[in-house]
Amino acid sequence: xxxxxxxxxxxxxxxxxxxxxxxxxxxxxxxxxxxxxxxxxxxxxxxxxxxxxxxxxxxxxxxxxxxxxxxxxxxxxxxxxxxxxxxxxxxxxxxxxxxxxxxxxxxxxxxxxxxxxxxxxxxxxxxxxxxxxxxxxxxxxxxxxxxxxxxxxxxxxxxxxxxxxxxxxxxxxxxxxxxxxxxxxxxxxxxxxxxxxxxxxxxxxxxxxxxxxxxxxxxxxxxxxxxxxxxxxxxxxxxxxxxxxxxxxxxxxxxxxxxxxxxxxxxxxxxxxxxxxxxxxxxxxxxxxxxxxxxxxxxxxxxxxxxxxxxxxxxxxxxxxxxxx
Amino acid sequence: xxxxxxxxxxxxxxxxxxxxxxxxxxxxxxxxxxxxxxxxxxxxxxxxxxxxxxxxxxxxxxxxxxxxxxxxxxxxxxxxxxxxxxxxxxxxxxxxxxxxxxxxxxxxxxxxxxxxxxxxxxxxxxxxxxxxxxxxxxxxxxxxxxxxxxxxxxxxxxxxxxxxxxxxxxxxxxxxxxxxxxxxxxxxxxxxxxxxxxxxxxxxxxxxxxxxxxxxxxxxxxxxxxxxxxxxxxxxxxxxxxxxxxxxxxxxxxxxxxxxxxxxxxxxxxxxxxxxxxxxxxxxxxxxxxxxxxxxxxxxxxxxxxxxxxxxxxxxxxxxxxxxxxxxxxxxxxxxxxxxxxxxxxxxxxxxxxxxxxxxxxxxxxxxxxxxxxxxxxxxxxxxxxxxxxxxxxxxxxxxxxxxxxxxxxxxxxxxxxxxxxxxxxxxxxxxxxxxxxxxxxxxxxxxx
Numbered sequence: 047x048x049x050x051x052x053x054x055x056x057x058x059x060x061x062x063x064x065x066x067x068x069x070x071x072x073x074x075x076x077x078x079x080x081x082x083x084x085x086x087x088x089x090x091x092x093x094x095x096x097x098x099x100x101x102x103x104x105x106x107x108x109x110x111x112x113x114x115x116x117x118x119x120x121x122x123x124x125x126x127x128x129x130x131x132x133x134x135x136x137x138x139x140x141x142x143x144x145x146x147x148x149x150x151x152x153x154x155x156x157x158x159x160x161x162x163x164x165x166x167x168x169x170x171x172x173x174x175x176x177x178x179x180x181x182x183x184x185x186x187x188x189x190x191x192x193x194x195x196x197x198x199x200x201x202x203x204x205x206x207x208x209x210x211x212x213x214x215x216x217x218x219x220x221x222x223x224x225x226x227x228x229x230x231x232x233x234x235x236x237x238x239x240x241x242x243x244x245x246x247x248x249x250x251x252x253x254x255x256x257x258x259x260x261x262x263x264x265x266x267x268x269x270x271x272x273x274x275x276x277x278x279x280x281x282x283x284x285x286x287x288x289x290x291x292x293x294x295x296x297x298x299x300x301x302x303x304x305x306x307x308x309x310x311x312x313x314x315x316x317x318x319x320x321x322x323x324x325x326x327x328x329x330x331x332x333x334x335x336x337x338x339x340x341x342x343x344x345x346x347x348x349x350x351x352x353x354x355x356x357x358x359x360x361x362x363x364x365x366x367x368x369x370x371x
Numbered sequence: 372x373x374x375x376x377x378x379x380x381x382x383x384x385x386x387x388x389x390x391x392x393x394x395x396x397x398x399x400x401x402x403x404x405x406x407x408x409x410x411x412x413x414x415x416x417x418x419x420x421x422x423x424x425x426x427x428x429x430x431x432x433x434x435x436x437x438x439x440x441x442x443x444x445x446x447x448x449x450x451x452x453x454x455x456x457x458x459x460x461x462x463x464x465x466x467x468x469x470x471x472x473x474x475x476x477x478x479x480x481x482x483x484x485x486x487x488x489x490x491x492x493x494x495x496x497x498x499x500x501x502x503x504x505x506x507x508x509x510x511x512x513x514x515x516x517x518x519x520x521x522x523x524x525x526x527x528x529x530x531x532x533x534x535x536x537x538x539x540x541x542x543x544x545x546x547x548x549x550x551x552x553x554x555x556x557x558x559x560x561x562x563x564x565x566x567x568x569x570x571x572x573x574x575x576x577x578x579x580x581x582x583x584x585x586x587x588x589x590x591x592x593x594x595x596x597x598x599x600x601x602x603x604x605x606x607x608x609x610x611x612x613x614x615x616x617x618x619x620x621x622x623x624x625x626x627x628x629x630x631x632x633x634x635x636x637x638x639x640x641x642x643x644x645x646x647x648x649x650x651x652x653x654x655x656x657x658x659x660x661x662x663x664x665x666x667x668x669x670x671x672x673x674x675x676x677x678x679x680x681x682x683x684x685x686x687x688x689x690x691x692x693x694x695x696x697x698x699x700x701x702x703x704x705x706x707x708x709x710x711x712x713x714x715x716x717x718x719x720x721x722x723x724x725x726x727x728x729x730x731x732x733x734x735x736x737x738x739x740x741x742x743x744x745x746x747x748x749x750x751x752x753x754x755x756x757x758x759x760x761x762x763x764x765x766x767x768x769x770x771x772x773x774x775x776x777x778x779x780x781x782x783x784x785x786x787x788x789x790x791x792x793x794x795x796x797x798x799x800x801x802x803x804x805x806x807x808x809x810x811x812x813x814x815x816x817x818x819x820x
Contacts, residue, residue, distance in 0.1 A: 198807070202800040203799075213778075313755060331757065343647065350640070
């Protein structure tokens with residue numbers, strides 16, 4: 047087991063390397079630091095001097111990959127690649143273009159993101175699975191037909207409309223919860239109810255459909271027929287046999303996104319002005335802060351790779367048929 | 372005649388589809404699922420709706436420079452046709468079918484005094500002498516006229532069709548229509564009469580109101596159709612070659628090729644999609660800002676950005692299909708007929724083309740139709756984060772984005788949002804329903820039932 051985990055862990059390294067090189071190419075080679083400086087300082091009437099100053103302030107005034115002017119090992123360390131990209135591996139995110147410490151920002155903003163994303167995921171799972179089970183229980187009836195149609199309709203509505211509609215009706219017309227905002231500690235709950243509700247609701251369409259196909263696939267299997275032949279009722283087979291076996295793909299599907307919950311949801315957070323990592327990213331995109339976007343890309347892929355690793359491990363834990371090799 | 376980049380690609384796509392259809396004509400294994408689609412009521416009805424949208428999109432994809440105007444603007448057939456809508460702007464917000472602006476202003480009266488009230492619109496219902504009393508009656512009358520004309524037109528079309536059909540069938544006197552044909556005819560009737568009514572009304576009123584700068588919302592929503600379609604189709608056009616080639620190669624040759632391809636798609640997959648798109652779009656923005664001289668006209672610039680967005684979405688989206696194709700090819704290459712081809716000494720590339728490729732096509736088709744609706748939905752979200760299409764492009768995302776702030780107004784301006792909602796919902800719902808039908812027809816696991 048330990049062996050396996052270590053090997054998987056080592057496999058993650060080239061992946062992150064790839065991500066790192068990709069972002070490096072995207073951010074520094076496709077457009078030179080000069081272009082970025084001009085973009086930041088405003089397109090027109092930028093003097094050479096101010097570009098140079100900007101680059102010096104933000105540490106972009108060294109060569110990209112190889113510093114021929116420097117001595118010894120500084121030939122490598124005094125480069126943009128070493129200073130800006132390699133540091134990411136040690137979670138040294140550096141300083142944003144507006145001068146803030148990205149690492150500290152991330153640590154502070156990760157928790158509101160999690161506070162929104164985790165309940166959304168849990169409630170969503172419970173709701174989706176229960177609806178899917180009900181639909182499978184009443185399969186080939188009008189109830190299921192209606193359910194499928196409803197799912198397609200819910201799926202066809204953009205999540206933006208759920209958010210705008212929810213904010214308008216629940217927060218503005220009925221005044222049940224505040225429209226947007228955030229608070230520390232338990233006071234945050236009243237700000238989180240609406241986004242969680244909307245998040246769950248907007249996921250119902252696709253979620254229920256997905257779990258329904260999972261259950262339907264399972265229902266066709268031989269062991270279910272045997273269970274029915276033994277004389278178990280439909281509900282008993284569904285909850286004792288089908289649900290348990292279908293939990294394996296469900297669980298592994300959930301595990302892969304668990305780490306990504308820290309990243310938060312971009313639109314949710316910006317609509318409800320929750321100070322999480324999602325809104326942090328959006329602000330960075332809007333103010334064209336390349337350092338933050340780069341850091342978030344890397345952080346996101348690290349979390350995804352961790353998710354993959356956890357999936358592999360959880361597979362071996364829940365499904366005894368899977369052998370490590 | 373001006374051919375923008377996306378126009379050219381759209382026409383290439385249509386040509387490719389026609390060639391493909393010609394090639395597949397009469398092939399038995401394709402015919403059966405197609406017949407299954409043709410028998411499905413919901414599938415055919417949604418196909419008609421989709422084709423209607425495509426028709427509008429195509430009309431909007433033929434661009435030219437009008438001879439009469441001296442300005443450097445490029446317009447499409449649709450613009451030309453909707454010139455009255457385009458040019459009859461108002462000052463600011465006005466509600467659907469309104470005759471006055473939505474907010475009170477100080478108006479200068481003829482006798483030199485000023486009054487605080489709702490100014491009349493320059494275009495909407497400007498022929499009415501006394502809007503308070505005539506307005507409702509006029510709207511109802513115009514709607515009825517429009518609907519009667521539209522329904523008459525639609526009925527005439529259907530009668531023509533039935534007549535031709537009757538002629539063609541000759542001796543076989545059955546005028547009994549299959550249920551799917553009935554639903555198609557019903558949808559055609561509804562679409563033709565309804566859109567005719569809307570077009571008729573829009574020559575008198577702003578049917579869906581006007582937005583902040585006084586532009587007709589109906590026109591905006593119709594123009595957005597093209598953007599949605601372009602994103603949904605061109606992205607797949609860009610991602611298909613990558614996904615098919617890499618997926619099949621990885622599954623067929625295994626070994627180091629498989630490792631490399633798997634590495635590439637896991638790497639791309641591990642970057643959160645939105646962030647990769649954001650990073651790329653930021654880079655495109657920087658590039659465009661630094662090469663301003665290449666993008667002379669606003670529409671060319673917006674078009675380039677749309678194309679880039681398709682490209683980026685294509686690059687981020689191909690991994691899912693690639694993985695599916697790889698798994699399927701792994702399965703197929705162990706099949707007996709492929710083994711037999713090997714044993715008979717058929718060359719590897721021939722096996723790939725003849726035996727593997729046609730047998731994974733159903734997966735490709737299903738994923739294309741499934742992706743379409745999610746891409747249309749994604750556009751709205753991306754435009755909201757400002758990493759979608761150019762702000763000057765008409766798109767539902769941009770409409771929602773600008774309408775968001777209007778919800779906070781008192782009294783609220785609801786029509787922009789509703790228009791975007793209705794149009795988008797119609798397109799995505801039709802696409803989803805059609806995707807379901809296609810999946811039912813082509814997926815061997817589902818069609819067994």
